[in-house]
Amino acid sequence: MSVRIRLARGGSKKRPVHKIVVADKRSPRDGRFIEALGFYNPLLPKDHADALRINTEAAQKWMSQGAELTERVQKLFALVGLAEKPVIREQPKKSAPKAKAQERMREAQEKAEAARAAEEAAKAEAQEQPAE
Numbered sequence: 001m002s003v004r005i006r007l008a009r010g011g012s013k014k015r016p017v018h019k020i021v022v023a024d025k026r027s028p029r030d031g032r033f034i035e036a037l038g039f040y041n042p043l044l045p046k047d048h049a050d051a052l053r054i055n056t057e058a059a060q061k062w063m064s065q066g067a068e069l070t071e072r073v074q075k076l077f078a079l080v081g082l083a084e085k086p087v088i089r090e091q092p093k094k095s096a097p098k099a100k101a102q103e104r105m106r107e108a109q110e111k112a113e114a115a116r117a118a119e120e121a122a123k124a125e126a127q128e129q130p131a132e
Contacts, residue, residue: 018040
């Protein structure tokens with residue numbers, strides 16, 4: 001049986017609260033779980049005491065038995081020091097702007113630089129006039 005440590009969503013509409021649970025890989029997200037290890041409230045500030053609570057002893061026990069961590073739980077455990085931060089994957093190149101969009105962005109950037117240079121020249125000229 002593959003076991004995974006993951007988040008199970010709770011709370012009301014637009015007010016999420018997550019339980020950190022140990023569950024069978026095949027069970028649904030909010031379905032049956034083996035053990036609850038803690039909870040996470042994403043609406044609270046990260047430094048708030050009630051934003052993240054984890055039973056570290058139980059979490060270490062499950063990790064030593066080979067439970068996999070989901071990426072989000074791994075990030076949360078890294079905040080507490082139970083796991084290393086996950087490697088951030090590179091964004092797909094498919095979603096990068098195409099050639100025409102890149103050309104438009106380049107042109108807009110050049111216009112902005114030219115406007116900035118003209119503004120600086122006008123300021124310098126204005127500063128030189130009263131000095132004379």
